[in-house]
Amino acid sequence: MEHTGEQHHPIRVYLVVWGLLFLLSVMSYLVDYFEVRPKGLAWFLITAFALLKAGLIISYFMHVRFERLSLIYAILLPPLLILALTAFAMAEGSYVFNVRAIFFGR
């Protein structure tokens, strides 16, 4: 098992994760349905629920929790760089918004 990397886990684990994913999806849908305000709180809750769901899928369905550290680092560290790109994209988007507001007045 250690050499082939096969992942054997009881079905009960998958069913529990499945149930949690359902629950988290319902909760994020309800945040939108009941129009939780202020908007910042709604965004925070939706992002938190999404990150929890992503963590569950990656850890248990994709078995990353049970892999060796060398594989985990190779998989999870590079995508974190996307966050830097997203931050730049958001700064640029806000700047373009201000330029449009100033020069086109709409």
Place this chain on the structure above:
Amino acid sequence: MAQTQSLEDRARAWPSWLRNLVADWSSDQQTFKVNWGKAMMWIFIVSDMFVFGLLLSAYAAARLSTTLPWPDPARVFALHIGESEIPLLLIAIMTFILISSSGTMAIAVRYGYERNRAKAALFLTVTALLGLTFVGMQAFEWTKLIDEGFRPWTNPLGAPQFGSSFFMITGFHGLHVTAGVIYLTIVATQVFRGAYEKIGYQRVEIAGLYWHFVDLVWVFIFAFFYLF
């Protein structure tokens, strides 16, 4: 008679830079102690994470930059049931279908390793059918929006960037689901025929990695495109 020379013997005559290069790429080194197919699937998934990361970053930039109002997704994707209008109903159902397909996929992997061929093939087929349902509902959603005048360059409710972001992101994701349905159908057929009896059932787990990744991407699209 020509004497058979090993590669190592011949390499002695090579320049040192070439010898080192070949040695580094061929000396049976191994970093990831998993089956090669699994390592390759992970490399593909990491590259695909970058693609979807770029699409969502571009969406963030487009949405923040527009001075026109962004169409409210809760209203755009609402369904009329009788008299009432339920926001995002179709999207919520699609989300639950995709999560369920991830659950059945995980169970298929488990049955594969138990060498329970019939059940593994059954759950793989169920997963593929759920994926097909998801694509069908997405096609319905696209048709509805196009009928209402949504285009990648314009829409009746506000910022034109809404259309380009929507069609690009959901279209690229739908393409992945479609490819996954085909992939899972092939794996299910092979499991059913007993093609993995000798080589082991890790290929089911590898197919599962792809399918769970498609579900993972939908988590972020659902949160950041539909609910924000």
